[in-house]
Amino acid sequence: MHRVRFAPSPTGFLHIGSARTFIFNWLYARHNGGTMILRIDDTDVGRNTESSLNSIFEGLRWLDLGWDEQYKQSGRLALHSHMAEAILQKDLAYRDFTPAQAGESEKSGAQGTWLFHADMREMSRQESDRRAAAGEPFALRFRVPRETVRQVRFADGVYGEQSKSTADIEDFALLRSDCMPTYHLASCADDADLRISHIIRGQDHLTNTFKHVLIFEAAGVTPPTFAHLPLLVAPDGTKLSKRRHGPVVSVTTYRDAGFLPEAFANFLCLLGWSPKDDREQMTRQALIDAFTLEGVNRSNAVVNFKEEDPFDPKALWLNAEHIRTMPVEELAARLMPFVGQAADLPTMIRITPLIRERMKLLRDVLTVADFFFAEELPPYDTAELIPKKGDAALALRVLERACQVLSTAEFTHDGLESALRSAAEGLGIKAGQMFEPIRVAVCGRKTAPPLFGTVEVLGRETCLKRIDQAIEKLKRL
């Protein structure tokens, strides 16, 4: 049985790297018919915040992938201390009474790697028990074997065979002096208890894994399979961080800008994973079918954002691809939150086909389709009405003719097209010269969606009114 988990700690908003880890776990679970578990790793009481927990749920809900089971580490502390106790009983851990901060300078000052405090490690069990019973605070440390050196090994699902000498592993903490478990202990205890089969997480945990293997061994548990994911980095090569790189690392930034969650997930998948064929735009199901750990590569992936251009161009392109391939009705519905009260769904469904190829983000609807929603067109330069190789007099003639034509024409795409084309012919001008002034009169600018469809959706009343206003502007020139 495949059981995987995503285990964020609520100490910041949902990071895009975390989102990707979630997605890879989810894909793995769905591909293998397994179980996806969400576990909140909240053992760092001091740094946890309610708002960050909300942000994580908000982001995950937007991604809309879901999970099968949910846990919170803070509700499972008894389990963690049982494991700690068991390890201590086997003498595979010891109490460290060194005050929390005292050892700091001593450790970092030394040029070699800090491994342990000999006096604490070698303290007799009697004295250790006595001091603990007396209420003296202590951290519980793992007793990494020192008398014999050996290689700790595991086979990583992505990085292959890994090994590290116990001589390079320090006596890491299992329990803090406030009795709370550390990440290492809590994580292993829960992974064992929840019968996690595959731990898929960021590569920043690759070296921690040796400690985890030691913990599993000490607890008499067979370690799960590990698979580490290459990290997402900024264009300067450093790990993405909210401090240095700002809002582009937060999932909600992408949501608010108008990314489709399926497009965003698609983009994230392509960072560090490939289906090995040339597919790029993929549906959720296609991703599930194609996803394997073998497809994950080993080097960090750059999220290519810039100060001026906060979104990776490929993310934008993928979003645009999803936008223009999804069903019109669905896209229209997704667009609604971005236009507020300005339009109703039936109208939006008529507008959508005209604008979908002109948007990269859902929020672009505001700039691409604004004139559909405005009661009055925002002011524009009268000169815009004058067509290429023409003058104001021509513009005037065109618009006056357009008025006549639109008053009687059949208001359908084809009806409008043939009526306007023959009107141009009648005036002895090129079709383009005919369409230009009308487009500007009706849309308020030169670049707009295709004219006939636009006029059709706008309706006879609005078009005639706007053309009249344009004629007035021209006369005032």
Place this chain on the structure above:
RNA sequence: GGCGCUAUCGUCUAACGGUUAGGACAGAGCCCUCUCAAGGCUUAAAUACGGGUUCGAUUCCCGUUAGCGCUACCA
């Protein structure tokens, strides 16, 4: 510093010893066209460096360099 990991176009990636090193995004040009898009075609652009192994290395091994990660009673 120690330990671990990584290294193909600007970016994301493909090529499980033999390819003119492929695709995509972004860039440039052309076509299509009622503007803008979309689409089509074309173009420029990469195996970090040095040694091996091999008939033959992007691919395997070693070294160098660079980057990243871990080195907390954070996760």
